[in-house]
Amino acid sequence: MTMISSSSNPAIKQIRALRQRKERERSGFFFIEGIRLVVEAIQLAAPVELLIVAPELLNSPLARELIEAQTHAGHPCLEVTAAVFRSISSRDGPQGLGALVRQRWETIDEVCLDNETGIGWVALDTVQDPGNLGTILRTCDAVGGTGVILLDHTTDPYDPTALRASMGAIFAQRLVRASFTEFATWKRRHNYTLIGASGGAEYDYQAVSYRTPLVILMGSERQGLTIEQQALCDKVVSIPMAGRSDSLNLAVATGIMLYEVFNQQRRGG
Amino acid sequence: MTMISSSSNPAIKQIRALRQRKERERSGFFFIEGIRLVVEAIQLAAPVELLIVAPELLNSPLARELIEAQTHAGHPCLEVTAAVFRSISSRDGPQGLGALVRQRWETIDEVCLDNETGIGWVALDTVQDPGNLGTILRTCDAVGGTGVILLDHTTDPYDPTALRASMGAIFAQRLVRASFTEFATWKRRHNYTLIGASGGAEYDYQAVSYRTPLVILMGSERQGLTIEQQALCDKVVSIPMAGRSDSLNLAVATGIMLYEVFNQQRRGG
Numbered sequence: 001m002t003m004i005s006s007s008s009n010p011a012i013k014q015i016r017a018l019r020q021r022k023e024r025e026r027s028g029f030f031f032i033e034g035i036r037l038v039v040e041a042i043q044l045a046a047p048v049e050l051l052i053v054a055p056e057l058l059n060s061p062l063a064r065e066l067i068e069a070q071t072h073a074g075h076p077c078l079e080v081t082a083a084v085f086r087s088i089s090s091r092d093g094p095q096g097l098g099a100l101v102r103q104r105w106e107t108i109d110e111v112c113l114d115n116e117t118g119i120g121w122v123a124l125d126t127v128q129d130p131g132n133l134g135t136i137l138r139t140c141d142a143v144g145g146t147g148v149i150l151l152d153h154t155t156d157p158y159d160p161t162a163l164r165a166s167m168g169a170i171f172a173q174r175l176v177r178a179s180f181t182e183f184a185t186w187k188r189r190h191n192y193t194l195i196g197a198s199g200g201a202e203y204d205y206q207a208v209s210y211r212t213p214l215v216i217l218m219g220s221e222r223q224g225l226t227i228e229q230q231a232l233c234d235k236v237v238s239i240p241m242a243g244r245s246d247s248l249n250l251a252v253a254t255g256i257m258l259y260e261v262f263n264q265q266r267r268g269g
Numbered sequence: 270m271t272m273i274s275s276s277s278n279p280a281i282k283q284i285r286a287l288r289q290r291k292e293r294e295r296s297g298f299f300f301i302e303g304i305r306l307v308v309e310a311i312q313l314a315a316p317v318e319l320l321i322v323a324p325e326l327l328n329s330p331l332a333r334e335l336i337e338a339q340t341h342a343g344h345p346c347l348e349v350t351a352a353v354f355r356s357i358s359s360r361d362g363p364q365g366l367g368a369l370v371r372q373r374w375e376t377i378d379e380v381c382l383d384n385e386t387g388i389g390w391v392a393l394d395t396v397q398d399p400g401n402l403g404t405i406l407r408t409c410d411a412v413g414g415t416g417v418i419l420l421d422h423t424t425d426p427y428d429p430t431a432l433r434a435s436m437g438a439i440f441a442q443r444l445v446r447a448s449f450t451e452f453a454t455w456k457r458r459h460n461y462t463l464i465g466a467s468g469g470a471e472y473d474y475q476a477v478s479y480r481t482p483l484v485i486l487m488g489s490e491r492q493g494l495t496i497e498q499q500a501l502c503d504k505v506v507s508i509p510m511a512g513r514s515d516s517l518n519l520a521v522a523t524g525i526m527l528y529e530v531f532n533q534q535r536r537g538g
Contacts, residue, residue: 135518144511242413249404252524
């Protein structure tokens with residue numbers, strides 16, 4: 001194997017370009033780094049196209065074994081110098097292991113909740129902050145949710161910040177992108193239960209029964225749910241507050257909603 | 270009033286230096302920016318030492334009125350050019366209003382829970398991420414918690430990222446910094462109820478009664494609670510999970526704990 005020592009090598013430039021959302025969307029790829037995340041990608045059978053390894057930086061015997069097993073099984077692996085790895089890394093202390101992975105998307109029409117075993121799906125409208133999106137994926141995974149439907153202008157789950165916050169949940173959750181119109185058509189056609197969360201809504205979030213097939217709809221950080229979105233919901237609930245604040249962080253609010261669903265279902269409610 | 274037009278003016282250099290934690294700790298000040306945050310600081314009677322205004326950038330009539338009322342009441346105000354304001358701002362589109370505010374800290378010995386009206390306190394050990402810390406302050410405020418005790422090497426709540434995430438809760442929550450040893454002495458002396466949260470702990474977080482005077486103890490993002498910390502707790506509870514993940518984001522986990530306490534107390538439990 002030849003080691004790449006130039007950070008202007010075309011393959012390396014291509015990986016660096018994936019920091020831009022436009023380039024990720026054009027190519028359909030994303031870049032992950034760190035031993036834990038790469039190991040999880042492989043364990044969860046993510047479509048890893050290429051491993052990128054900087055032997056000088058990689059001290060973990062576990063990671064070395066993994067790479068050996070992967071290359072032995074015929075998976076391509078690119079060796080690079082420490083300097084080249086640092087040029088593609090967005091970390092302070094890069095671990096010397098990365099991977100180029102193919103994005104996985106489904107269309108809303110592929111999603112059928114009738115034989116779901118999970119607790120349900122989350123739909124997010126126009127979420128801005130990639131950290132919030134990644135954290136929501138992580139919580140969704142923790143409670144046994146199936147996936148996340150990203151509506152309209154929601155940020156990219158393959159953004160490096162979202163990937164870090166998801167802690168590998170990106171490989172375990174199904175991902176759908178749809179316009180609100182497509183989502184509304186799909187919901188009405190199947191008559192799935194849609195529960196929205198919005199400050200000041202009529203129902204307390206604990207006063208509602210959450211039964212599958214279920215979709216929880218959360219609005220954007222700034223606007224919450226629009227009138228049109230609320231109108232599509234079977235019920236709109238609010239999370240009560242006692243203090244000076246009139247809103248919660250979106251990832252926290254989604255976590256509280258998901259744990260209410262999960263708690264009701266594990267109690268057999 | 271003279272307008273400052275040089276970004277190397279000593280007062281401006283001093284404000285810029287507050288981006289560094291070391292300088293914030295040395296001086297006891299912090300810098301906030303944005304109309305909403307400055308308005309909240311004033312409304313919540315935070316110790317604002319100085320307003321910083323860039324008239325060229327400030328379009329909001331509400332903000333202009335506020336500044337007029339403040340200067341009329343004798344509060345000092347520094348006018349700066351747009352270029353100078355941009356040199357102290359950490360935002361893409363600065364709104365032209367900032368404030369220099371004095372930090373407020375209490376020692377653990379000043380904290381007495383006996384006549385508390387809030388739902389309790391949160392103690393955080395060695396939290397790393399300022400965004401998590403700010404988000405926890407925000408949730409604590411939303412459920413009517415009283416304050417946050419920052420143990421050992423917990424990050425700075427006056428960090429710009431923490432301030433942004435707290436959404437003004439920084440001015441509504443009491444803040445205490447203590448070593449774990451001081452905290453343990455205080456807890457034992459008063460015999461307050463301390464409930465820790467840790468993955469894999471014996472009790473389900475919903476199987477425990479949370480009664481005031483109460484402190485909820487959360488560990489660091491990476492390590493959770495140490496054996497020593499768990500030993501200090503009256504009970505250690507875990508938040509159950511169903512998926513592949515074995516942990517939640519710290520701000521989400523704290524939110525779920527706080528909502529359980531809040532929900533029990535609002536049901537009169």
